[in-house]
Amino acid sequence: MNIRRNPGKLLALALLLAVTLVLWVSAGQDETEGDGAIGRKFLYETSLTWQGAIGDLFSAMPAKPPQFKKYTGARTVKLPPAEFKGLAVEEAIRRRRSARKFSDRPLKLEELSQLLWAAQGVTGERFRKLLRTAPSAGALYPFEVYVFVNNVEGLERGLYHYGVREHQLEQVKAGDFRAAVTEAGLDQDMLGAADATFALAAVIDRIRFKYGERGWRYIFMESGHISQNIYLQAASMGLGSVAVGAFLDKKLNELLGLDGVNEAAIALHAVGTL
Ligand SMILES: Cc1cc2nc3c(=O)[nH]c(=O)nc-3n(C[C@H](O)[C@H](O)[C@H](O)COP(=O)(O)O)c2cc1C
Secondary structure (H helix, E strand, C coil): CCHHHCHHHHHHHHHHHHHHHHHHHHHHCCCCCCCCCHHHHHHHHCCCCHHHHHHHHHCCCCCCCCCCCCCCCCCEEECCCCCCCCCCHHHHHHHCCECCCCCCCCECHHHHHHHHHHHHCEEEEECCEEEECCCCHHHCCCEEEEEEECCECCCCCEEEEEECCCCEEEEEEECCCHHHHHHHCCCCCHHHHCCEEEEEEEECHHHHHHHHHHHHHHHHHHHHHHHHHHHHHHHHCCEEEEEECCCCHHHHHHHHCCCCCCEEEEEEEEEEEC
8 A cells, every 4th residue: 555645544544643642641641630629639649659759859858746745744644554355356357346326334444545555555666666556657656646535434534645655644634525526526426425535636747757748648547557456456345436537627626736737636436335
């Protein structure tokens, strides 16, 4: 076939080439970039690429915040050691179910202690760094654990912060927060009905200082790890619990005394007796 003598075929070939080129280029583009939805934008902006990783080596990262938060001067409550021996892990996984109704029996301090340990307790040391029950990207541990104590034997109602190193509670504020935490959680009654409602909050730059914007993804992943530890520990002790992601961020952050920028609430988890 002599194409030069056949302009129709030449046009068809050019068209085919153009379509192939357009398809090839668009296949190489990341579809997540353009549609403007914030969730897709989040995935796009936090995607890892070699170019981005190399660029990160030369871009300024935020300063590293302190590894531990401490409410100096707060009343502290030493927690009993977490020594509970419960179900085999497979059985706890099998039995785990979200519970939203709880009995009137208060939670024992030993049970609260065990749950806090499962969430973020210290279980080891490497290169003089304390390692915890839940995994963390780069062992940077961005999470702080707070607990609204509603009905725990021998413990005044109030908001407490978990002191990881000392395995102790620091009282942030005394008071009855059952109505306030329920309201912050879109009126989900189990938040106030629970014996203890955990709030998981991330100190964002503890992970961003190393991983940049990718670190945001790690924060949400780690929240899931911590929450699952609480679920399984609760199941192992015959307690009920439920993860809660639906809450009014501003209200909850205010309740916790957090600015929502440097440190922000990421998840709630209610626990109670069955
Ligand atoms: C990230 C996340 C957020 C959730 N948020 C809520 C919530 O706001 N309210 C609620 O009642 N349950 C919530 N749940 C619990 C789910 O509804 C529950 O896990 C699901 O129905 C499956 O039931 P199961 O946990 O008993 O297996 C959440 C679970 C996850 C993992």
